[in-house]
Amino acid sequence: MTRSGFSGHLGDGTMEDKRNIQIIEWEHLDKKKFYVFGVAMTMMIRVSVYPFTLIRTRLQVQKGKSLYQGTFDAFIKILRADGVTGLYRGFLVNTFTLISGQCYVTTYELTRKFVADYSQSNTVKSLVAGGSASLVAQSITVPIDVVSQHLMMQRKGEKVGRFQVRGSSEGQGVVAFGQTKDIIRQILRTDGLRGFYRGYVASLLTYIPNSAVWWPFYHFYAALTPLS
Template sequence: MKEGKTLKIIEWRDMDKRKFYGYSLMLGTTIRFSVYPLNLIKTRLMAQEGVTAYKGTFDAIKKIARREGIRGFYKGFPISLIQVAAGQLYITTYETSKQTIFHKKSIPVQHFLGGFVASCISQTIMVPVDVISQYQQISASQTKPNMARKLNVSTMVAKYSSTSIVGRSVLGQAFYISRYLIKNEGLSGLYRGYLLSLCTYGLNSGFYWGFYYLYSELFESFLPENKSKLQEALRISTSGLLSSATAICLTNPFDVVRTRYQLQVRRGTGTMSGWSTFQALLQSEGYKGLTKGMTARIAQSSFTSWALILGYEYVKKMSLKHSKITSEDSTFETVAAFQKS
């Protein structure tokens, strides 16, 4: 185990990988199911331009529940489960890069660079899934003409009107969207916003890991040496919540631009670049537009951070190799790896 200033850190080599992957898959699936509705709301809020369909997070909840029912909050959920598997690639890359590539760096820098690299690699899988899932999340607008005019999906909605995805299975919808994008834009259609995703999720992941370690060290320094389990849980939860909120505030502008850009459908011979999307957003909505979806994103992340950090604490402890098991009073650093994938 690695020694921080005040923390003992469970390393990748300390764990039984078979136990770890089994426990973490169950944890990731459960948490994703719990927070997916907020992710859907965040996507719809960020996709809005000009006259809005939703006034805010709570207004979106009411309208989606009234018009689409409970199922409306889980549009695109099955295909998004691929992200749970990608989370395993993420944590493997993160842990191994810390121990090999960045092991000579300071501990906070190890966390930042490890998180950034892990996110960049996992985005190769995540971006196509994210693009397809986003179109499924907003597909209900096709049946609501007034809503369609208010969401930034007019071209796709028009296409759906002639070859509707309503009535298709979830996999059928995913196949149709993939085929449509590849036919009109090539493979790049599934990787629209790839660099923006690297900026958004890579930086978010790096900031989260770095700030989590710093906050953990800070709060640990105020706790007594023989702290209770409740004090330890509070330290973990508070550090995770604060680091998540900090990372979101720093990266939300990238997320808004990324979402707008990915939801474009090519018209004619070209499409707006990421920079053009950013400029258009500022011109039409000002800097306030860069904060869209932040409340939903923080709400989603707050619950996820709390649940995943505490859950991951037990996953790491339960996955320890028998020779590495120490007393229950030892302090371990735990992080919500699967939230940043």
């Protein structure tokens, strides 16, 4: 069924008659449209908010107010130093996290179907599927986030983060994926493969419980929703 734009099923057809939420079973969903439109909509949102994500990251990492006095000051200084492209450093790499959103939904639905062979409890199915979906999504997202965040910290003229790509300190331009390769090599050389999973456990402890609890409550309250 669709739930907040995503799909799944009740496991109990009698409940559908008590709800004013339109039910679309996963097997009846147009997968091509779902994945294409889902990625397109998320991309539009990402384009809008990414500059503020970059600014937030720099503000969190800087020592005191060594670089920026606040959000507006950071916005102006980045524009002056690097232009609009400076607000989108690491954006191309970050877009690969869109894959995790689709994997989340797919994992959720397939896990629900699998668990249904062992339990008809909607709560059990939603809890296991929600936790599994977040596990898969974060396993994809964290390494991409690590690389993109290092790219966000690239600033002409001085070193801001742990790593610096060739050409940044001299103010020379480096093609986007050239910077990405450089950052990946530096992470591997300094931290090994584990360097791509910094904060992974913290992410799992944040998102898995949230997702595992959210879906059972969604089904519970959706079942109580009367027809209008």
